[in-house]
Amino acid sequence: GESVGLHLPTLSVQEGDNSIINCAYSNSASDYFIWYKQESGKGPQFIIDIRSNMDKRQGQRVTVLLNKTVKHLSLQIAATQPGDSAVYFCAEKFNAGNMLTFGGGTRLMVKP
Amino acid sequence: DGGITQSPKYLFRKEGQNVTLSCEQNLNHDAMYWYRQDPGQGLRLIYYSQIVNDFQKGDIAEGYSVSREKKESFPLTVTSAQKNPTAFYLCASSPGLTGELFFGEGSRLTVL
Numbered sequence: 001g002e003s004v005g006l007h008l009p010t011l012s013v014q015e016g017d018n019s020i021i022n023c024a025y026s027n028s029a030s031d032y033f034i035w036y037k038q039e040s041g042k043g044p045q046f047i048i049d050i051r052s053n054m055d056k057r058q059g060q061r062v063t064v065l066l067n068k069t070v071k072h073l074s075l076q077i078a079a080t081q082p083g084d085s086a087v088y089f090c091a092e093k094f095n096a097g098n099m100l101t102f103g104g105g106t107r108l109m110v111k112p
Numbered sequence: 113d114g115g116i117t118q119s120p121k122y123l124f125r126k127e128g129q130n131v132t133l134s135c136e137q138n139l140n141h142d143a144m145y146w147y148r149q150d151p152g153q154g155l156r157l158i159y160y161s162q163i164v165n166d167f168q169k170g171d172i173a174e175g176y177s178v179s180r181e182k183k184e185s186f187p188l189t190v191t192s193a194q195k196n197p198t199a200f201y202l203c204a205s206s207p208g209l210t211g212e213l214f215f216g217e218g219s220r221l222t223v224l
Binding site for chain 2 (some may be wrong): 008034041043044045046049059081089091099100102103104105
């Protein structure tokens with residue numbers, strides 16, 4: 001799920017399948033992570049967050065996994081629906097007083 | 113309802129003209145931010161403000177200016193010095209500098 005040049009990486013899934021969106025974060029000292037969803041022409045919306053003292057956190061149909069060893073964050077969406085089609089961004093915060101830093105985003109396309 | 117309101121949603125500008133984008137929040141948040149998003153790319157920080165009458169440059173502040181005269185308002189002026197101003201502009205706010213960001217719906221600026 002890392003940005004490559006000017007083109008967002010795209011994940012295409014069939015409706016009803018599970019989706020996994022990946023993000024490699026930059027700083028091993030990051031202690032807070034957020035996933036945002038951005039639909040076309042709209043502002044990003046909060047999906048789920050996780051702190052560095054956790055490996056996994058579940059929400060409604062979404063699960064975030066954190067692997068600090070390899071600095072990897074993933075967002076799992078169960079039973080993907082057409083309404084899940086959007087661009088998904090991960091964001092990290094490292095050290096108290098620092099702001100969120102956003103990753104490049106991944107476009108999720110759900111095929112009916 | 114509490115939230116962040118950006119206006120206008122769409123704006124067209126001739127080259128050489130300054131334009132001001134409005135951002136108002138009624139969430140009683142201390143911190144406010146402006147991001148720029150180009151097609152297929154992530155978010156880049158232009159300016160941010162932690163408190164009234166104070167603001168800091170982000171990663172791409174050149175050609176932009178802001179003011180924070182009121183807690184609720186953080187207008188962004190795109191000046192004629194900005195060489196490539198056509199983009200999607202997002203305003204956000206948070207309770208503190210390191211909190212979750214709440215985004216507006218964005219303003220799309222096109223320079224003709």
